[in-house]
Amino acid sequence: MNAILDTWYLFIRNLRNSVRLPIIWVMSLIQPLIWLLLFGQLFKNIANVPGFPTESYLAFLAPGIMVMTALFGATFSGMGTLVDMDLGYLDKMLVTPVNRNAIILGRMGGDVLRVVIQTIIIVLIALAMGVGFATGFAGFITAVALVALMVIGFAGLSNILALRIREHQGFMMVVNFITLPVMFMSSALMPRELLPNWLQTVAHYNPVTYAADGIRSLMTTGFDSILLVQAFLVLGGVALVMMTTATLLFRRRLI
Amino acid sequence: MIEVEQLVKQYNSLTAVNGISFEVGRGEIFGFLGPNGAGKTTTIKIITTLLNPTSGRASVAGYDVQKEPGKVRSVIGYVAQDVSVDDKGTGRENLMLQGRLHHIDGKSLRKRIDELLELVDLTADANRLAETYSGGMRKRLDLVTGLVHRPEVLFLDEPTLGLDPQTRAKVWTYLRELNQKEGITLFLTTHYMEEADELCHRVAIIDHGEIKALDHPDVLKDEIGGDCINVGLSEELFFEESALVERAFQVIQGQPYVKRVETLADSFAVYVDKGDEIIPHIVELLRQIGIPVKTLTLSRPSLQDVFLKHTGTTIRDSEASSAEQFREFHSRVLRRRPR
Numbered sequence: 375m376n377a378i379l380d381t382w383y384l385f386i387r388n389l390r391n392s393v394r395l396p397i398i399w400v401m402s403l404i405q406p407l408i409w410l411l412l413f414g415q416l417f418k419n420i421a422n423v424p425g426f427p428t429e430s431y432l433a434f435l436a437p438g439i440m441v442m443t444a445l446f447g448a449t450f451s452g453m454g455t456l457v458d459m460d461l462g463y464l465d466k467m468l469v470t471p472v473n474r475n476a477i478i479l480g481r482m483g484g485d486v487l488r489v490v491i492q493t494i495i496i497v498l499i500a501l502a503m504g505v506g507f508a509t510g511f512a513g514f515i516t517a518v519a520l521v522a523l524m525v526i527g528f529a530g531l532s533n534i535l536a537l538r539i540r541e542h543q544g545f546m547m548v549v550n551f552i553t554l555p556v557m558f559m560s561s562a563l564m565p566r567e568l569l570p571n572w573l574q575t576v577a578h579y580n581p582v583t584y585a586a587d588g589i590r591s592l593m594t595t596g597f598d599s600i601l602l603v604q605a606f607l608v609l610g611g612v613a614l615v616m617m618t619t620a621t622l623l624f625r626r627r628l629i
Numbered sequence: 630m631i632e633v634e635q636l637v638k639q640y641n642s643l644t645a646v647n648g649i650s651f652e653v654g655r656g657e658i659f660g661f662l663g664p665n666g667a668g669k670t671t672t673i674k675i676i677t678t679l680l681n682p683t684s685g686r687a688s689v690a691g692y693d694v695q696k697e698p699g700k701v702r703s704v705i706g707y708v709a710q711d712v713s714v715d716d717k718g719t720g721r722e723n724l725m726l727q728g729r730l731h732h733i734d735g736k737s738l739r740k741r742i743d744e745l746l747e748l749v750d751l752t753a754d755a756n757r758l759a760e761t762y763s764g765g766m767r768k769r770l771d772l773v774t775g776l777v778h779r780p781e782v783l784f785l786d787e788p789t790l791g792l793d794p795q796t797r798a799k800v801w802t803y804l805r806e807l808n809q810k811e812g813i814t815l816f817l818t819t820h821y822m823e824e825a826d827e828l829c830h831r832v833a834i835i836d837h838g839e840i841k842a843l844d845h846p847d848v849l850k851d852e853i854g855g856d857c858i859n860v861g862l863s864e865e866l867f868f869e870e871s872a873l874v875e876r877a878f879q880v881i882q883g884q885p886y887v888k889r890v891e892t893l894a895d896s897f898a899v900y901v902d903k904g905d906e907i908i909p910h911i912v913e914l915l916r917q918i919g920i921p922v923k924t925l926t927l928s929r930p931s932l933q934d935v936f937l938k939h940t941g942t943t944i945r946d947s948e949a950s951s952a953e954q955f956r957e958f959h960s961r962v963l964r965r966r967p968r
Contacts, residue, residue, distance in 0.1 A: 376732060383729045391717035394758070462713035466774070469677050469707040470730040471699050 377473040384467075384480025385487075388454065392488050402450075402492055406443040407499065410435065413563065420564075427565050428594050436500035437517075437590040438562035441582055443496050444521050445557055447489030448528035449549050452536025454481055456545060468628065478624040482529045482617065489525045490518060506593070513592040516602065523609035524585040530616025537623045562586045584608040630655045630782055630814045631676060636685035638671050638838075645671040647838035648685070653816060653831075655781075658808055660829035661818040662932065668838040669818035670710065673786050676816070677707045690781055703731065706775030710786040712767045716760035720751050720770050723759060724777055731778035738777070745773040749803060765796040772803065776813075783807065785817040789824060801828055822932040832932070834939050841939035846932060853930035853938055855888065856904030858911060861896040861924030877918050881911065896924070904929075 392398055414432045421431040428434040455478070458464040467477055497514070501507065507514055532549065539545045557563070559573055560582035566574055577583045588605030591598040631653040638646040646668040653659040661669045674680040676687050678698040686693060692700040715723050721742060728738040746752045749769035754762065759770060775783055788804070789797040805828070807813045819825055825832045826846050833843040842849055867874055874892075881899060882890045886907055889900040901907045904927040915922055 379732075380730060383726060387715065387718065387722075387726055390722075391715070394717045462709045462711050463715060465679055465709055466707070466713050466727075467730060468679055469702055469705065470727065470778075471702045471732065472730040 377476055380473040380476030381479045381483065384472075384476055385483040388481055388484025389487060392484065398488075399492070402443070402447050402489075403495060405446065406439050406496055409442065410439045410496070410500065410503075413439075417563075420568075423568070425565075425567060427590075432500075432503065433505050433594055434565070434590070435563065436497070436503075436505045437593050438586055439500070440493050440496050440517075440521065440589060441524065441560075441562050441586045442557055443493045444489055444525050444585070445528055445553055445582060447492055448485070448525040449532045449553050451482060451485040451529035452532035452534075452545060452549075453542075454485065455533055455536045456540070456542055459540070460542070474625055474628065475621050478533060478621050479617075482526065482533060482620070485529050486522060486525045489529075490522050493521045493525075494518060508594055508596050509592045513597065516597075517589045517592050520585050520588050520605055520609060523606070523613045524581065527581060527609060527612035527616045530613065530618075530620040533620040534616065534623055537620070537627050556580060556582055560586055561590075581608055581612045630657070631659075631687070631689050631816060633672070633676065633687045634685055636672065636675060636687055637683045638668075638675060638680065639683045644838055646675070646682070649835075649838070649840055650685075651833055651840060651843060653782075653814060655814055656808070656812050658804070658815040658817070658828055658830045660825045660832045661816075661835050662820065662822070662825040662832050662936070663818075663835035664820055667835045669835060670786055671838075672835075673707075673784050673816070673818055677705055677784050678702055679707075703778070704781045706778070706780035706783040708772055708775045708783065708785045708788060710790060712764075712771045714759045714762075714767055714770050714774065717758060719756050719758055720746065720762070720766075721755040723770060723774055727774045728777040733778060741777060741779070745776055748806070749773050765792065765799075768792060768796065768800070769803075772800065776807070779811070780813065782814040782816060785815065787819055788817055789819070789821065797824075804828060822936070826932050834936055836940040842935065846935075849935045850930045850932065853934050855900055855902040855930075857928050857930075858899040858901060858904050858908060859893075859896050859924070859926045859928065860899060860911060860915070860922060861926075862920060863923050864895045866920065867895050873918065873920060877915060877920050880914055880918060884910070884914070886910075 410432075414435055417431050417435075419431075420426060421429065421434070426434070455464075458467075458481075464477070468474075497507075497517070509516070535548055536545055539548060559576045560580045561569075561577055562582055566577055566583065566587075569577060584605040588602055591601050631651075633652070634650050636646055636649045637644070649668070649672060661672065663669055671680065675682045676689060676694060678694050678701050681695060686695070688694060689701045690704045692704070694701050715726070718726065724742045724745060725738065728742065733741070743752070746755050749772060751766060751769060751773075754766065759767060762770065772785075772788070775785075785804070789800050792800065801824070804815060804817075808815055815828075817824075817828070829846060831844060832846050832849065834841045834849070862874070878890060878892060878897065881887055881897065886901055887899055888902070891898040891900075899907075899911060908925065908927060912922055912925070
């Protein structure tokens with residue numbers, strides 16, 4: 375019971391602090407918006423290529439940008455852990471009888487909710503730009519669930535990196551090194567069929583592909599049960615593994 | 630209240646703590662005095678369950694820090710060397726979260742927080758974000774976040790490091806009050822001599838991971854050996870009547886109760902056991918010789934002298950900034966007032 379309450383209090387603290395730092399919200403929304411507008415224009419004519427799955431590139435891109443927002447936001451999560459470590463705030467929590475798992479779960483929980491909300495805002499903007507949502511509200515909720523699983527997975531990865539690197543600059547470099555390739559080597563910006571062979575193989579093992587394909591089918595075609603089951607299994611599996619590893623690593627690093 | 634036995638902490642080849650043993654009684658103010666890198670913080674982190682020792686054991690209120698860390702955490706408060714408050718939280722929110730993590734129920738928590746805010750004069754600023762606080766306010770907030778759950782022992786790592794003299798004096802007042810009114814045992818580390826001297830009932834001198842001496846500050850100072858009477862004469866006398874001065878020197882040195890005399894620029898430093906009783910004799914001697922005494926001060930040895938005796942060095946100079954050294958020096962001079 376205490377574990378749940380502890381997680382709740384730390385979750386609230388994280389969320390409250392992020393609300394009081396509006397720059398995080400502004401920047402993490404402006405960046406994907408710029409990409410949405412820029413890429414939407416830049417690759418507009420790709421939609422004319424025979425075999426391109428959607429009518430306009432924007433319709434294809436919107437789910438990709440959602441996934442990108444989720445990816446960039448989630449991989450930032452470890453930063454908060456590092457800040458708490460550096461400022462001694464982690465020690466301050468650790469000398470209380472607080473449940474140890476609650477510290478890392480509260481941190482990730484707040485970050486996950488924040489990023490999911492940001493992603494929803496991006497969808498709403500895309501809708502306002504004329505992008506449709508083929509499966510309606512039920513599909514929207516399903517898409518949000520996929521995004522949440524993906525964010526949990528990558529927030530877990532980010533915390534694992536933070537706990538292993540334990541230093542800001544190194545952490546940021548590794549995160550930057552990882553996020554862009556992870557995004558480009560997926561179906562977020564380009565249909566899998568149009569990728570070179572070797573990239574198709576990489577994309578096949580990239581969880582971002584499953585999030586992008588799942589959400590894209592929900593937005594453009596309809597409920598594709600095979601695709602969705604695959605997406606939920608892959609993203610759920612990654613989320614479970616990353617979160618467990620991050621929690622275990624956190625406990626092991628404590629003393 | 631605190632028992633530490635043969636505590637050792639090694640980091641690869643570096644031995645930070647090398648076989649430390651001591652006990653701290655309930656209600657005591659106990660201090661660790663030593664330079665940076667002496668092993669103070671490492672010891673405090675082991676006792677507060679933040680670090681595991683390489684060997685040895687430590688317990689707080691009867692709970693072993695490694696076997697029952699949860700129980701230890703519920704009876705201790707810890708204020709780290711660097712202020713760590715949640716800048717994006719208000720003063721009150723900082724205290725609330727700390728209380729929640731100690732599983733205190735809402736009603737008694739709110740009452741306790743009002744009390745603590747009052748104690749450190751932060752009531753008026755309780756609902757402002759901590760990032761808008763001054764350095765001193767942040768320090769005070771940090772101090773009371775360690776007290777929300779009414780700990781039996783409060784651990785303070787360098788509680789006044791980098792504070793201005795007024796804030797430092799205030800922190801000392803709060804700490805004394807906590808000790809007296811709430812009966813909290815205080816364990817603090819410091820590299821300020823005056824802090825150890827002013828606050829602590831007992832002081833352990835620690836250097837290179839070992840305790841070199843441990844006792845009441847006055848006892849430690851008495852071991853150095855007696856008092857110093859500084860007899861100031863006029864400068865002209867020193868220059869013009871050197872024969873007379875030389876004779877006075879001989880006479881004073883010849884007294885059975887005098888251990889040692891040194892001639893300084895325009896004064897004698899006379900080392901004796903009970904300075905207050907000797908002063909009249911010295912004055913009388915000089916009057917008989919015909920030398921007027923211009924100033925007269927009696928000083929006791931400082932902890933600086935104690936530290937020097939036990940470690941062979943002063944608190945390493947390179948580590949104290951020149952401003953700190955100046956304060957240190959200044960306070961020593963000020964304390965040499967006549968009784």
